[in-house]
Amino acid sequence: MFLDIKIVAVGKIKNQEILSLVKEYQKRLSPFCKLEILELSAIPFLRESDKLKSKKKEGEKILTYIMKNDTENFFLLDENGKECSSVDFSKKLEKVSGRITFIVAGTLGFSDEIKKLQLQKISLSQMTFPHEIARLLLFEQIYRAISILNKKQYHY
Numbered sequence: 001m002f003l004d005i006k007i008v009a010v011g012k013i014k015n016q017e018i019l020s021l022v023k024e025y026q027k028r029l030s031p032f033c034k035l036e037i038l039e040l041s042a043i044p045f046l047r048e049s050d051k052l053k054s055k056k057k058e059g060e061k062i063l064t065y066i067m068k069n070d071t072e073n074f075f076l077l078d079e080n081g082k083e084c085s086s087v088d089f090s091k092k093l094e095k096v097s098g099r100i101t102f103i104v105a106g107t108l109g110f111s112d113e114i115k116k117l118q119l120q121k122i123s124l125s126q127m128t129f130p131h132e133i134a135r136l137l138l139f140e141q142i143y144r145a146i147s148i149l150n151k152k153q154y155h156y
Helices: 016-029 048-068 086-095 131-149
Strands: 003-010 033-040 073-082 100-104 120-122
Touching: 003 048, 003 131, 016 033, 016 131, 033 048, 086 131, 100 131
Parallel strands: 003 033, 003 100, 073 100, 073 120
Antiparallel strands: none
């Protein structure tokens, strides 16, 4: 099975060890899916009072992307989203036709405007992770799901 996947994420991965692992999963995924990554710039904040403004501006960037690409199948990585097993996640991907787009918020999470959208929300865990690690976990789970779908020995 060949999938068309896009990951839209706020901010860049700055940790070189995490970036190296992400690139390894990108390489492993290349025979099984078309993979595109779009990194939206994070809005910096210096004071506590600027956090809400930054989160709202990042949300506006995400919303602009969603509105311009409304034929894509969106999944928000959200701590309040639905948790599922790796096998269930692979089945979820298998059922989708067309491009699958995962959206990963920045350090401040999603704005209220984004949370209110009627999009599928998935959670990697009830635990909270730094957004860089969440992105790495997403890549690993996509690879695991594709391995399951293609009956490749990775998931036991």
